[in-house]
Amino acid sequence: MKKAVVELYRYEKEKVTCCRCGDSTEIVRSVVDELRTSNTGIDIVLKEIILAEDMIALSNTIKINGKNIMDMLGESKSVLSSCASCSELIGVDTECNTYVYNL
Numbered sequence: 001m002k003k004a005v006v007e008l009y010r011y012e013k014e015k016v017t018c019c020r021c022g023d024s025t026e027i028v029r030s031v032v033d034e035l036r037t038s039n040t041g042i043d044i045v046l047k048e049i050i051l052a053e054d055m056i057a058l059s060n061t062i063k064i065n066g067k068n069i070m071d072m073l074g075e076s077k078s079v080l081s082s083c084a085s086c087s088e089l090i091g092v093d094t095e096c097n098t099y100v101y102n103l
Contacts (some may be wrong), residue, residue: 003043004064006032011051011096013061018085020096021060028062053090060097065070 008028010021017025025048032046051059057080062069080095087094 001041001043003045005045005063005066007047007049007063007066009049009051009058009061009063011053011056011090013053016089017087018059018083018096020083020085020098022099024060024062035095056086056090056094056096058097059086 006028008025010017010025032044035042035044043069064072079098081098083094083096086096
């Protein structure tokens with residue numbers, strides 16, 4: 001059986017994550033669950049990687065078998081953007097990972 005390792009990176013503080021990463025986490029979990037039950041013939045492993053504050057620029061990153069999904073899509077540009085939710089968690093203005101796709 002083929003194997004796909006899905007890595008989801010997010011920042012958490014005291015088990016709380018930002019709204020952006022929270023939404024991404026829910027979506028990724030849902031898609032992984034759906035794929036697991038659809039008999040794809042692929043063993044799908046989900047790894048949720050919690051980042052330290054100094055790694056917040058990687059937050060909201062998703063990789064499949066070590067490759068960033070935006071790179072896999074071919075038309076990507078990773079940018080940092082202001083995240084009010086992360087800023088509230090950390091206590092200072094913070095920018096975190098955002099993607100611009102297919103514009």
